Amino acid sequence: HVAHYAERGEAGEVHDVLLELKLIADVGLVGFPNVGKSTLISRVSAARPKIAEYPFTTLQPHLGVVAIDHATSFVMADIPGLVEGAHEGKGMGDRFLRHIERTRLILHLVDVSGWEERNPVEDWRSINRELKGWHPALASKPQIVVANKMDVDTSKANLTKLKRATRKPVFAISAVTGEGVPELLRELARILPTLPFPDLLTPTGAEPKSLEAPLVPLSVERVSEGLLVARGTKLERLVARTPLENSAAVDDLQNRFYRLGLNDMLVAAGAHEGDVVRIGTFEFNYMPDE
Template identity: 55%
Template structure:
């Protein structure tokens, strides 16, 4: 089965906790704090593997979590960082965040990779908090939770030439004659229900990749038939080969078929209508094809090159292949996805925190304040006092008063709830 869409959950590794420890050695009085830092959590990385062709692996595994960092230890020993989790994806994979639809990466090149969930940083040990006023701190930070998100993966096949046309136009037979691909071929509509890739080799050592896109029908742009599932694969191709049943088998009209498919391409994506296109009038070995050929040529009106062929007998295929190779040589190569396109970073300045009220609870959201709460050991009085100072200096306490909070009200930050006590 061909899988070209998947939804997965990814989570970076949590950072290790910092350690609270003191030097306890003979002849070293008041040795001072010696708690080490926790290790950083590992990242979840997507990397292109050209050996993969579908997203079928994500059908059986949908959750990916990187290794967490090791906790800090005494004697100022820092914890080991967690291992990165490298997930292999096929070339042509587009990664989006399901929460907002933002494009994270468009992975096309062999070895190209992107971090999709970053690990949390390790918590600092008590040795980091020693000051001239507090030489023996008894607090340390907890590790920062790793980034987590839901992702949508979409595969768009990478090919130089894409075959489009109605079902039973002969696309599968054509690609089987021109390449080593062996798609299913039968005399009924929608024989091909999965895209097929084939490498077409020329005598001069040249080659190009051809994709057999499953048959389209009228209304494909709106999802009719297999439209929405496979129209996306035409977006990567540099040249379209429009295969038309010139014999008009099954009572079809080749001219009408040609116009319907082009209209569907245009309605799905106007850019596809402007894509260079070559027309192959197939099934010239059948009765009626020679009579329909002049009508089809007049309908094209010189806008597209027309090649009468027979995928079954091989008639006209050599001329078609060499013409496709010449056209590809004239077309610009596909733009490589540069590093700047691998991860889109928003430059919009976000507020440090937001306050909303839900069922009488004041809910505070904000990456910075949530991180501070998550990394605070709430069972340690010294750590809680530090968190209170951070909240006061950040302006959150003033903002809560402005929002109408009163003594005894509940404040929720992440999964933690506090009873508000006015410091004034």
């Protein structure tokens, strides 16, 4: 059998695709701007995010490898941009929240110095509200609360209040002086091997929309005197790829119409000789079988 014609290519499909990058890190560092996230990650790893550029210090999450000893290391991500209303997209916070989905542990940094009359207990509560608002799974992710800026005088009193509110251990550190940091790292190294890896395949946040065009089944409809319209994904594709100026190709197309059941449907729709049958942009005259 020799091919006497080449089929045409079908029309290509056009899709808009939105790809989301989600980091995978062991530890996700969260907290309001200026609590000391960048200072801490630059102290414990080689990551060098910018420090103190209020309010959006860093627009990209920074990853740092924290090496405890030659056998133990983990990846920490400085996740910037959490503000009140972040889970609703405020301050681009939703861009950052998605990165937290894939961390094994949340390290929640709270500034307990009380500067600018901030209330550390309120701060801790509202960050947790943002996490939960983004995805309930984030609220149940293991979380270690860390009180930062313990080198400031006012911090001790606030630490007591924070401990009372969280009702769980709070690590007290100073990212600037390094006080409490080795103890925190030891705890992270101890707890991480006990935690599962996050499920990477189940999407969270917004549901992706399907890009598949639905297969339209074959249908024939009389739209006016002398005109029938045949619709169907397979049928339209067949016609689109047939070089209609080639008689051998058109013969094959007729056979394929039969196999799809088009002729039976035309008969059922009451087609008679000379009717125009339209398929996509193509029209032909109906000739009943002898």
